[in-house]
Amino acid sequence: MLAVESLVKHFGPRIAAQNVSFTLTTGEVLGFLGPNGAGKSTTMRMIAGRLEPDSGRVLIGDHDVAADRRAAQKMIGYLPEGAPAYPSMTPQSFVKFCLRARGFSGAALKSATDSALERARLGDAAQQRIATLSKGYKRRAALAAAIAHDPPLLILDEPTDGLDPNQKDQVRGLIRDMASDKAIIVSTHILEEVPAVCTRTIVIHRGCILADESPDELAARTRTGRLDDAFRHLTISDDQQEGAAA
Amino acid sequence: MSALAGLDAVFRRELGTYFTTPLAFVFLAAFAFAAPTFAFNVARFFDTNRAELTPLFTYLPWLMMILMPALAMRAWAEERDRGTIETLLSLPIPVWAAALGKFLAAWCVAALALASTFPMWIAVNYLGAPDNMAILTGYVGALLLAGAFLAVGQALSATTGNQVIAFVLGVLMCFLLTMAGSPFVTGALSAAVPASLVEAIAHMSALERFSAFQSGVIGLKDIVYFVGLIIAGISWAGLLIGASRAGGR
Numbered sequence: 001m002l003a004v005e006s007l008v009k010h011f012g013p014r015i016a017a018q019n020v021s022f023t024l025t026t027g028e029v030l031g032f033l034g035p036n037g038a039g040k041s042t043t044m045r046m047i048a049g050r051l052e053p054d055s056g057r058v059l060i061g062d063h064d065v066a067a068d069r070r071a072a073q074k075m076i077g078y079l080p081e082g083a084p085a086y087p088s089m090t091p092q093s094f095v096k097f098c099l100r101a102r103g104f105s106g107a108a109l110k111s112a113t114d115s116a117l118e119r120a121r122l123g124d125a126a127q128q129r130i131a132t133l134s135k136g137y138k139r140r141a142a143l144a145a146a147i148a149h150d151p152p153l154l155i156l157d158e159p160t161d162g163l164d165p166n167q168k169d170q171v172r173g174l175i176r177d178m179a180s181d182k183a184i185i186v187s188t189h190i191l192e193e194v195p196a197v198c199t200r201t202i203v204i205h206r207g208c209i210l211a212d213e214s215p216d217e218l219a220a221r222t223r224t225g226r227l228d229d230a231f232r233h234l235t236i237s238d239d240q241q242e243g244a245a246a
Numbered sequence: 247m248s249a250l251a252g253l254d255a256v257f258r259r260e261l262g263t264y265f266t267t268p269l270a271f272v273f274l275a276a277f278a279f280a281a282p283t284f285a286f287n288v289a290r291f292f293d294t295n296r297a298e299l300t301p302l303f304t305y306l307p308w309l310m311m312i313l314m315p316a317l318a319m320r321a322w323a324e325e326r327d328r329g330t331i332e333t334l335l336s337l338p339i340p341v342w343a344a345a346l347g348k349f350l351a352a353w354c355v356a357a358l359a360l361a362s363t364f365p366m367w368i369a370v371n372y373l374g375a376p377d378n379m380a381i382l383t384g385y386v387g388a389l390l391l392a393g394a395f396l397a398v399g400q401a402l403s404a405t406t407g408n409q410v411i412a413f414v415l416g417v418l419m420c421f422l423l424t425m426a427g428s429p430f431v432t433g434a435l436s437a438a439v440p441a442s443l444v445e446a447i448a449h450m451s452a453l454e455r456f457s458a459f460q461s462g463v464i465g466l467k468d469i470v471y472f473v474g475l476i477i478a479g480i481s482w483a484g485l486l487i488g489a490s491r492a493g494g495r
Contacts, residue, residue: 048336049335070248071338082329084329086259088262093259093262097258101338103251129266
């Protein structure tokens with residue numbers, strides 16, 4: 001479903017992605033892990049066609065994102081970092097806008113809108129202006145827009161950030177429900193949700209992939225068998241680790 | 247087909263935003279108040295004792311150079327500021343279709359604003375026998391002038407994430423376009439640039455082109471000028487936003 005080949009991206013002197021390569025097949029839920037500024041969001045933006053790489057390419061199905069962007073973007077549902085949505089719109093009108101832009105109309109538009117709002121559990125908030133909603137509901141509105149067209153590839157940049165424990169659990173449940181017929185990438189800082197949701201993890205740091213394995217294999221890298229220890233071990237330099245130990 | 251669907255989606259969204267927020271209502275109220283105020287108090291509409299709308303049209307470019315950039319400033323600056331440009335550029339919409347959809351929505355609001363001055367047209371017909379064709383061509387010219395200023399405003403909105411900066415740049419550019427043929431601008435330029443360039447800049451005057459419409463003449467060159475400005479503004483906005491794919495925000 002997804003092939004990421006040798007992506008390189010610089011922002012001035014800073015390297016955001018350095019030869020990032022991986023593939024993803026339908027049924028996989030990939031946990032994209034890394035410290036702040038590691039290159040997770042940049043890589044996801046390049047996959048979504050929002051950002052062009054300096055070199056390398058992204059294939060979604062048979063479509064090269066650079067050469068055949070619109071065909072590739074039709075296959076993607078993307079929840080950007082911070083879940084931006086138009087504050088003057090309601091979640092319902094926002095979802096409809098995204099669906100119309102994807103060519104939906106008539107009964108298909110109504111059906112897909114209703115289904116997305118229900119799956120994201122927006123309830124009565126679907127009719128309120130996004131500006132008046134809590135952070136959790138805003139995130140659900142953006143999530144509804146990302147899943148509304150039932151895309152085969154979902155890219156979710158920190159989908160549970162800012163949600164309360166119940167809302168986090170609902171979003172994780174939604175991701176698990178969709179996992180069987182989609183390829184899903186989820187970036188997160190909440191490591192305890194990785195085993196609950198992901199079938200595979202990639203740890204990225206300073207634009208480089210440091211690990212690409214199952215959550216269990218990643219956890220087994222340290223004697224404690226804990227994911228957070230493995231994450232710390234991979235992403236903190238030896239000097240910093242000694243400093244932390246002292 | 248998908249490009250048209252994208253254009254339609256952006257057009258509906260933009261137009262909806264104008265009317266679900268106070269933006270369009272404040273704009274329309276300001277225009278409906280300011281345009282006749284200029285005509286009655288500055289251009290002395292009744293003192294001319296002539297059944298014509300020249301007093302209205304004379305001051306429209308000055309009003310538009312403030313109000314059109316105010317309408318256009320949010321086009322891309324707001325998308326950048328709020329981060330919604332991430333969502334917009336991840337949708338399968340060509341950038342030109344998004345830019346055109348935004349332009350058309352703003353142009354519709356501008357057309358409504360112009361329509362708010364129609365009672366004056368009715369009034370001059372009640373008071374005398376005006377040349378209605380000249381008034382009609384004046385409105386066509388005003389609509390094209392509004393479109394040109396909106397397109398220029400949108401292009402400048404694409405350069406920044408700050409709406410105030412977009413507005414100030416838009417007003418400045420519309421002022422220069424309006425004043426291009428005046429002695430104020432040509433005099434200032436003549437000391438620094440060759441005479442042929444000064445002459446070319448003088449021909450860029452939007453005021454001069456708009457004056458032709460007021461006299462009841464629709465010239466092909468004038469239409470090409472305004473439509474050219476509209477296409478250039480929308481294209482420039484599209485190019486700048488498209489280029490943001492390479493550079494990040």
